[in-house]
Amino acid sequence: MAVSRVVMPKLSEQMETGKIIKWLKQEGERVQSGDILAEVETDKADVEMEAFGSGVLRKVLIAAGGQVPVGTLIGVIAEPDDDITAVVSEAGGGAPVAAAPAAAPAAPADRPAAVPPQPRGEDHAARTPAPAAGPTAPARPAAVGTAAAAPPAPPPEEAGRVKASPLARKIAAQSGVDLRLVQGSGPGGRVVRRDVEAVSTGAARPAAVAAVAAGEEFEDRPLSQMRAAIARRMPLSKAPVPHFYVSSEVAMDRGWALREELNGLEGQPKISVNDLVVRACALALRQHPGVNASFQGEAIRVFHRAHIGIAVALEDGLITPVLRDADAKSLAQIATEARDLAERARQRKLRATEMSGATFSISNLGMFDVTDFSAIINPPEGAILAVGTVRRIPVVTDTGVGVGRRMVLTLSCDHRVMDGAMGARFLQDVKQLIEEPLRLLV
Amino acid sequence: MARSFDVVVVGSGPGGYVGAIRAAQLGLSVAAVEDDRPGGVCLNWGCIPTKALLRNAEVVHLVEHAERFGIKVDNVRADYAEAIKRSRGVADRMAKGVEFLFRKNKITLFPGTGALKSKTTVEVQGASGTETLEGRAIILATGSQPRSLPGVTIDEKTVISSNGAVRNEARPASLVVIGAGAVGMEFADVYAAYGTKVTVLEALDRVLPVEDPESSALVARLFGRRGITIKTGVKVSAVRAGGPGAVVETGEGRIEAEQVLMAVGRGARTEGIGLEGLGIELERGFVKVSPTMETSVKGVYSIGDMAGAPLLAHKAMAEGVVAAEAIAGRSPRPLDYSNVPSCTYCRPQVASIGLSEARARDNGREVTIGKFPFTASGKAVALGDTDGFVKVIADKASGEILGVHIVGPEATEIIHEFAVGRTLEATVEEIVHTIHAHPTLSEAALEATLAALGQAIHM
Numbered sequence: 001m002a003v004s005r006v007v008m009p010k011l012s013e014q015m016e017t018g019k020i021i022k023w024l025k026q027e028g029e030r031v032q033s034g035d036i037l038a039e040v041e042t043d044k045a046d047v048e049m050e051a052f053g054s055g056v057l058r059k060v061l062i063a064a065g066g067q068v069p070v071g072t073l074i075g076v077i078a079e080p081d082d083d084i085t086a087v088v089s090e091a092g093g094g095a096p097v098a099a100a101p102a103a104a105p106a107a108p109a110d111r112p113a114a115v116p117p118q119p120r121g122e123d124h125a126a127r128t129p130a131p132a133a134g135p136t137a138p139a140r141p142a143a144v145g146t147a148a149a150a151p152p153a154p155p156p157e158e159a160g161r162v163k164a165s166p167l168a169r170k171i172a173a174q175s176g177v178d179l180r181l182v183q184g185s186g187p188g189g190r191v192v193r194r195d196v197e198a199v200s201t202g203a204a205r206p207a208a209v210a211a212v213a214a215g216e217e218f219e220d221r222p223l224s225q226m227r228a229a230i231a232r233r234m235p236l237s238k239a240p241v242p243h244f245y246v247s248s249e250v251a252m253d254r255g256w257a258l259r260e261e262l263n264g265l266e267g268q269p270k271i272s273v274n275d276l277v278v279r280a281c282a283l284a285l286r287q288h289p290g291v292n293a294s295f296q297g298e299a300i301r302v303f304h305r306a307h308i309g310i311a312v313a314l315e316d317g318l319i320t321p322v323l324r325d326a327d328a329k330s331l332a333q334i335a336t337e338a339r340d341l342a343e344r345a346r347q348r349k350l351r352a353t354e355m356s357g358a359t360f361s362i363s364n365l366g367m368f369d370v371t372d373f374s375a376i377i378n379p380p381e382g383a384i385l386a387v388g389t390v391r392r393i394p395v396v397t398d399t400g401v402g403v404g405r406r407m408v409l410t411l412s413c414d415h416r417v418m419d420g421a422m423g424a425r426f427l428q429d430v431k432q433l434i435e436e437p438l439r440l441l442v
Numbered sequence: 443m444a445r446s447f448d449v450v451v452v453g454s455g456p457g458g459y460v461g462a463i464r465a466a467q468l469g470l471s472v473a474a475v476e477d478d479r480p481g482g483v484c485l486n487w488g489c490i491p492t493k494a495l496l497r498n499a500e501v502v503h504l505v506e507h508a509e510r511f512g513i514k515v516d517n518v519r520a521d522y523a524e525a526i527k528r529s530r531g532v533a534d535r536m537a538k539g540v541e542f543l544f545r546k547n548k549i550t551l552f553p554g555t556g557a558l559k560s561k562t563t564v565e566v567q568g569a570s571g572t573e574t575l576e577g578r579a580i581i582l583a584t585g586s587q588p589r590s591l592p593g594v595t596i597d598e599k600t601v602i603s604s605n606g607a608v609r610n611e612a613r614p615a616s617l618v619v620i621g622a623g624a625v626g627m628e629f630a631d632v633y634a635a636y637g638t639k640v641t642v643l644e645a646l647d648r649v650l651p652v653e654d655p656e657s658s659a660l661v662a663r664l665f666g667r668r669g670i671t672i673k674t675g676v677k678v679s680a681v682r683a684g685g686p687g688a689v690v691e692t693g694e695g696r697i698e699a700e701q702v703l704m705a706v707g708r709g710a711r712t713e714g715i716g717l718e719g720l721g722i723e724l725e726r727g728f729v730k731v732s733p734t735m736e737t738s739v740k741g742v743y744s745i746g747d748m749a750g751a752p753l754l755a756h757k758a759m760a761e762g763v764v765a766a767e768a769i770a771g772r773s774p775r776p777l778d779y780s781n782v783p784s785c786t787y788c789r790p791q792v793a794s795i796g797l798s799e800a801r802a803r804d805n806g807r808e809v810t811i812g813k814f815p816f817t818a819s820g821k822a823v824a825l826g827d828t829d830g831f832v833k834v835i836a837d838k839a840s841g842e843i844l845g846v847h848i849v850g851p852e853a854t855e856i857i858h859e860f861a862v863g864r865t866l867e868a869t870v871e872e873i874v875h876t877i878h879a880h881p882t883l884s885e886a887a888l889e890a891t892l893a894a895l896g897q898a899i900h901m
Contacts, residue, residue, distance in 0.1 A: 165867030170840045187775075192867055193842075299733045299776060304768075 003082050004053025006037065006075035008068050015042045016161060016180075019067040019225055020074065025057045031077060038074075043229035045319075045348040045355075053077045058084050067225075069161060164191035172196045183236050183379060185296065194297035198240050226317035237379045241295075242415040245374045246423045248431050252390045252405035255437040262331075269335040273407070274310070274364045277387050278334050279440045280433035282306045282326035285360055288426040292359050294380040295416040309358030309378060310338055312345040319345045320378060322358045331440055362387060372408035382417035385430070386410040407434075445550075447473040449769055450564045450577030452556035452715065455482020456489075456755040457746030458583030459540050461762030465581075466547035468770035473575050474549050475556035475566050480540040482585055484755040486533050491608050492628055494529035496787050499635035503789065510826060522636045523611040558582075558716030561739050579741050579769040582729065583762065584715055586708040586747035591620070594681045594704065600688045601681060601702045604629065613638055614700035618690050620678055622649035624786040626705030627661070631788040634670050641671040641697055643690070648674050650786060654798040654847040656833060661792060661849060664829055710748040725750070733776035734768035735761050743769065757782050781864050785854040790830045793857035796845035796864065799835050808838040812870075812894025814886045816850045818901050821881040827851040832890035834860075834870070841869030846890075852883050859887050870894055 008018045021039040025031050036048045037057070055077045062074040076084050162179045164172070168191045172179050175196070182199050184191035223231065255276055262271050285292040285306040293302045306327040309320035321341035326334060344350050360382070363375040366389035375386040388408040395404035409430065413423040433439050448470035451462045459481065462474045479486050502520045509515075544551055552575065554568030564575045588603035590596050598606035607629050617633050619626045622644035634640045642649065642665070648658035649665070649672060662672050673694070680691040685698030710728045722737045722744075723730045728751075729737055729744040737744050743765040746758030760777050767774035786792040796802075802809045812834040816822035822830075830850020836843055846860040863873055870891050878888040885900075892898045 166869045166872050167840060167842050167867035170842075170869055174839060301733075301773075303773075305771070 003084055003087055004051075004055065004077040005073055005087060006051070006053075006077060008040070008062075008070050008072045008074055009049055010070045015070055017067050017069050017225075018042050020062055020064050021046060022064045023060055025051075027057055027060050029057050031055065031057050041225050043225040045350055051077060055079050055082075058082070059088055061088070071161075162191060163189060164196075165193065167193050168196045181232060181236060183233065185380065198297065199236065224316045226314070226319070230317050233379070234376055237377050241377055241379060243374075243377060243412050244415050244420060244423070245410055245412050246420065246427050247372060247408055247410040248427045250407045250409055250431045251395075251435050252407045255434050256390065256405050258437045269332050269339070271331060271335045272338075273366060273390060274362070274387065275331060275335040275338060276434055276437065276440060277364070277385070277409070277430075278308055278310065278323065278326060278338060278362060279329075279331050280430045281360065281362060281385060282308060282329070282334075283433055283440070284426055284429040286327045287429060288422070290418050290422050291383050291413070291426045293382045293417050294359070295382065295414055296380070300382075300417055303359040305359070307357050307359045309361035309381070310341065311361060311363040311375075312342045314346060314348075319350070319355065320358060320361055321345050321350055321354050322356065324357070360384070366390065366407070372410055374410045375412050377412050377414055382414045383423065383426075384412050386412065444563070444574040444576045445473070446576040447471045447550070448578045449473070449581060449766070450475065450556075450575045450579075451581045451583060452558075452564060453482060453583035453585055453746070454480040454540065454544075454551070455583060455585045455746060455758065456484045457585075457758030457762045458482065458581065459543070459762075460759040461581050461583060461745060461766045462549050463543055463547050464763045464766035465769060466549050468766060468772070470766075470770060472547070472549045473552055473564075473577065474544060475552045475554060475564060475575070477553070477555040479537045480544060480551065481533075481537040482583075484758075485536040485540065487605055487608050489755050490536050491529040491533040492604075492625075492632075493787055494532040495525055495608070495632045496628060496789070498525040498528065499632045500789060502635045520636055522613040525632075525636070526609070526611045529608065555714070557714060558720055558722075558742070561720055561741050579743065581735075581762070581765050581769075582715065582717075582737070582742065582744040582748065583746045583758070584711040584748050585758075586710050586753055588704060589707050589709045590704050591678060591681070591706060596704055600683060600700075601704060603704050607703055614687070615639065616686060616699040617641070617701050617703055618643060618688070618697050618699040619703045619705055620681075620690070621705035621707065622646075622672070622674070623652070623705060623707065624650070624784075624788075626703065627665075627786055627788045629703055629705065630665065630670055634665075634668060639669075639671075639699075641673065641699065643676045643678060643692065643697075644672070644674045645677055646674065650792060652784060653786075653792055653794055654833065654845070655800070656831075657792050657794065657847050657849045660830065661788070661790065664790060665788075708747065708753055710750075712748055733764075734774060735765040736768065752779075752782055752784065754782060754784070778865075781861065783854075783857050783861050785857065787854060790850045791853035792847075792849050793853040794845065794847045795857055795860050796843065797835065798845060798847070799833075802835045802837075802844045805844075807844070809844060810836050810838045810894045812836070812890045812892065812898065814890035814893055814898060814901060816883070816886055818889070819881070819883060819886045821883050821885065822851055824881065825851060832856065832886045834887075834890045834894045836870045836891075836894045841871055843868065843870060843873070843891075846887075848887075850883075850886075856884055856887055859884060 019041040021041050023038045024036050031037065031051045031054065033051055033054045035051045037051045038049045040047050040049050056079065057075060058078050059076040062068055068074060076087050078084050163184060164179050171193060177196050177199050179191055182191045182195050185195050186192040259271050259276065262268060289302045292306055293300050305325050307322050307324045308326040309322050311318050311320045323334065323337055323341060341354065358381055361378050361384040363384060364387040365373055366387055369389050372388040373386050375384045377384050390405050390407045392403055393406050394401050409427060411423050411427050449465045450473045451458045452475045454474045454476040458474060462472045466472045484490060505515055505518050552566045552573060554566040556564045556566050559565050562576055564577060564580060566573045566575060588605060594601060596603045604625050613633060613636055616639040619630045619640060619642045622642050626642060627649060630640045630642050648655060649662045650658045665672055677693045678690055681702055682689055687700040688702045690697045690702060712724060712729060720739050722739050722742060729749050731737055731744050731749045735743045735745050745761035745765050747753045764774040764776060781795065783793060783795045799811060813831055815831045817828045822828045833847040835845040843860055843864055846857065848856055873891040878885045889898050889900055
């Protein structure tokens with residue numbers, strides 16, 4: 001019987017490292033090809049990992065809680081009498097790996113709790129990024145010792161695999177840009193020259209993965225994959241993308257009434273205020289292709305289809321599933337699909353394709369009674385709409401002062417893609433569509 | 443009764459036929475309109491038949507110099523009419539190939555001249571009447587035609603263009619070529635090889651003006667050595683009948699020749715295809731297009747020569763793919779116009795990509811230059827073909843390959859190593875770390891790159 005190597009799978013295009021949430025099979029247990037071996041946390045979702053060989057799970061090399069780069073050997077499947085020492089030693093000596101914290105008995109007091117397991121690969125590419133190779137790292141956790149024969153630890157910026165062109169690497173090195181902070185615009189997310197140049201003019205600091213510390217006065221909580229992804233991506237937007245904002249107050253009286261009427265119908269999906277906003281944006285994007293656009297370094301890419309990302313808050317972060325071709329969908333379709341996407345986002349059951357490709361995004365904090373706010377653009381998109389709550393406020397009418405429902409929309413725009421007037425005209429159309437909501441039905 | 447298609451392609455030259463095939467691959471129904479044979483100028487009257495003629499010229503040269511290889515050949519008779527016949531055969535075969543590809547991809551060919559009637563309608567005037575085609579999207583790919591000088595009419599008898607040159611079985615005893623671009627230099631090469639007394643006139647200060655000056659200088663010297671007269675910085679004021687056929691008046695006196703070949707460039711074919719009616723915008727004589735090749739009218743695309751410089755078949759083909767993919771709802775990667783190779787197939791061949799040395803320096807970069815002559819290449823010496831060099835211009839700080847210029851044997855093939863490298867954003871180091879087979883002409887690419895780093899081995 002063949003000895004099967006179990007490696008950290010690449011579960012999404014952007015995935016660089018994965019964290020084992022738990023092993024569903026234990027050492028010594030028999031597994032069939034196709035059995036679920038473990039649950040893995042990526043930066044986007046929790047995913048079940050299948051076995052690709054049959055036999056006995058002879059060795060677990062990375063325990064639950066461990067985070068390793070894609071391609072790292074994490075376990076071995078073989079028959080009981082197969083010799084697996086060669087495979088295991090390839091992973092760095094075969095020392096059994098306990099859960100991460102315990103592997104660091106000699107760690108100094110300021111970095112105890114959650115040091116991820118040490119890399120066991122012999123080549124640089126298989127090493128975990130930054131965690132243990134923090135700039136100061138005075139005393140390495142003991143587990144490092146087992147890899148003593150391996151080449152010296154690479155500097156942090158080399159650790160982990162970043163897809164980048166040779167020229168992008170050189171320019172990044174020369175201008176002090178950390179490639180891991182750069183979002184690639186090349187094929188398959190490859191970082192190319194223009195990406196580095198775009199960032200090097202902005203503020204790109206190395207993604208120092210903070211040493212995890214704890215004490216009486218504070219505790220450092222390790223970054224979840226998602227929080228790390230957000231932390232990595234947002235400065236890529238806020239710093240290099242020149243944001244400007246336009247706000248508008250929308251009269252929601254008619255929209256509210258229409259929604260109540262629609263929701264009173266039997267057998268129709270429930271329509272939320274956000275669904276009205278999504279539909280209005282989708283229609284307005286068709287009229288304003290300049291807003292449905294992305295800055296590409298040497299060109300502005302104007303999208304012919306409107307894929308709208310809808311931000312969904314999760315316990316430890318947020319995710320933006322994408323409602324594709326929103327401009328071609330009815331309000332009912334939007335309501336049904338948006339609800340399904342949001343539910344599966346919360347269960348972390350989205351497919352990779354449902355999490356990328358948005359051309360415009362909407363973030364709604366209305367449920368938290370937020371009056372208005374401004375959102376950070378999710379690159380490479382050109383704009384994002386922030387939606388506040390619907391408030392009942394006194395409004396001036398023809399006859400005096402009455403009560404009206406109002407909602408504030410704030411559009412964040414990439415100034416490289418569009419100018420104030422363009423953003424304002426788009427917002428004006430969105431406002432008009434919502435204020436004359438029958439337009440959303442035709 | 444109009445016939446409906448997803449895409450109607452007007453013109454089936456290299457841009458049009460590639461666009462049509464790509465669109466068909468993506469599941470679209472495609473009609474192609476062609477007023478000549480499929481394949482356009484490139485396959486029928488340009489790139490392909492001239493390559494056949496140049497190969498003949500090369501064979502003539504080899505036979506005439508066979509003694510260098512210790513081979514005695516007597517009574518060599520090179521028949522120019524036979525060269526043209528062979529060239530026509532090659533073109534025919536390639537055009538048939540396009541017809542086959544159309545059938546294979548279920549593309550319907552409509553012979554005739556197409557003109558836009560609306561942004562979704564093309565009217566085809568064919569030999570058998572008029573037909574109306576409806577297209578969800580239209581790709582215009584009508585190409586270009588030879589230009590002349592003001593006041594000079596191309597009659598294709600005394601004053602000929604490439605169209606006449608590629609057809610005429612009779613070869614003049616003397617020829618003045620006006621314009622030392624790729625077309626002028628290639629025909630000068632062919633005619634001279636068969637014994638025509640050729641004079642090349644160029645208004646600018648050097649031949650192949652788009653190439654690096656070093657390339658121009660070497661080609662001019664080698665042409666001169668073969669008895670071709672080259673005059674640069676010469677303004678032609680008039681061409682009239684007289685002498686053995688034509689008299690060319692220049693600022694430096696008159697030149698008489700049996701024929702004049704007008705090779706001063708090509709102009710977009712934008713007339714009579716209904717652009718004005720739809721208000722499709724032009725820019726300096728070419729159709730204005732977006733990065734995905736869409737014109738100012740939504741749903742109408744334009745590719746190839748008519749859509750702007752460089753007027754090269756391979757650029758048109760790439761644009762055809764972009765247009766087809768955009769129509770199919772893909773998000774094609776727009777062309778990188780700074781990375782289109784330029785090739786001239788005269789002997790010696792000339793190829794380049796990226797910036798010339800002067801342009802690279804103009805950009806304010808600190809550059810490093812590596813040059814390697816084919817005289818130091820074992821393969822070139824073995825071939826007995828050592829004229830030329832590879833010149834690599836790189837950014838000193840990053841190693842970026844800014845430009846590459848090659849003159850010499852198979853220059854037009856060797857250039858692609860650098861085209862791929864630049865597409866992948868490889869630096870000089872990646873080229874240097876690539877093991878090049880020995881002995882090959884491509885080793886000169888490696889050595890020139892090494893030279894840019896000051897590390898050339900064989901020099």
